[in-house]
Amino acid sequence: MKLVFAGTPEVAVPALDALIASGRHEVAAVVTRPDAPAGRGRRLVASPVAERAAEAGIEVLKPVKPRDEEFLARLREIGPDCCPVVAYGALLPRVALDVPAHGWVNLHFSLLPAWRGAAPVQHAVMAGDEITGASTFLIEEGLDSGPVYGTVTEEVRPTDTSGDLLTRLAFAGSGLLLATMDGIEDGTLKALPQPADGVTLAPKISVENAHVDWSAPGLRVDRVVRGCTPAPGAWTVFRGERLKLVHAAPVPERTDLAPGELSVAKNNVYVGTGSYAVELLWVQAQGKKPMRAADWARGVRISSGEALGV
Secondary structure (H helix, E strand, O other): OEEEEEEOOHHHHHHHHHHHHOOOOEEEEEEOOOOEEEOOOOEEEOOHHHHHHHHOOOEEEOOOOOOOHHHHHHHHHHOOOEEEEEOOOOOOOHHHHOOOOOOEEEEEOOOOOOOEOOOHHHHHHHHOOOEEEEEEEEOOOOOOOOOEEEEEEEEOOOOOOHHHHHHHHHHHHHHHHHHHHHHHHHOOOOOEOOOOOOOOEOOOOOOOOOEOOOOOOHHHHHHHHHHOOOOOOOEEEEOOEEEEEEEEEEEOOOOOOOOOEEEEOOOOEEEOOOOOEEEEEEEEEOOOOOEEHHHHHHHHOOOOOOEOOO
8 A cells, every 4th residue: 555654653663664674555745743852951852653664765844733724735636545553743634534445544552542642651650550552443523433444452560660561562563564464454453342341541640740759658659750751850849949750669568658758778768658668760950961869878878857748
């Protein structure tokens, strides 16, 4: 089939690579979000998908909005049979959805109908899911509600951050998306409606959602830290300034600390929660680079009785 691939961040690149390498389908163009300011200089930078497409000599389309007439005219001119999508980052209007004969097929990083929305992997980690996965589905105008072509499952490991899990799903999902394109082309694959039961929503995680509540059980604190890593980053307050929690681990045997209370040993930093303690392994103070929590604690000279979240 002739394809127009839509995607923006690094997590979409493995799927684009799989389609390019397949030899069976032609990636005629790529649709991605416009260049965005990045870094301290805030210079405009192309998306990872745009950079990969340019390397491969593929035409790159960067509409401000996918309903822009210039973009729609070019899409019709290309005449794709299908448009595979991975984390594109913009809502597609009906006028765009109607262009390819086989529609727009999204690779979504959950087992639909669970975790519909922008942050399925973060929510799966924060909810303590033991199994998650990826799904390919036909995009409709509803939120991730279209009929499903296929799924692949992935175990959520006890120490997984959302970044760890998303990386594995990006590669597992790339194979699923390619298999979906093959099945659509040869007519062996039919999309089935999602069940009405089991729908959960995964809205974008805000910075406020990532604020750690030390009165919550240690299990919950651990899930929030892992689910918000690398973005937006779990955080707390220490001496009136924000402290990012980069890596932590539950310590069920320590139940002697009050919520937020710090306990510092030679090479360990513990914090109390509503149940057992967690150990801080890596932190990032405001304006500083990430560092080992023990090094941070030595630098700030924590006094007895000091606490986080105050």
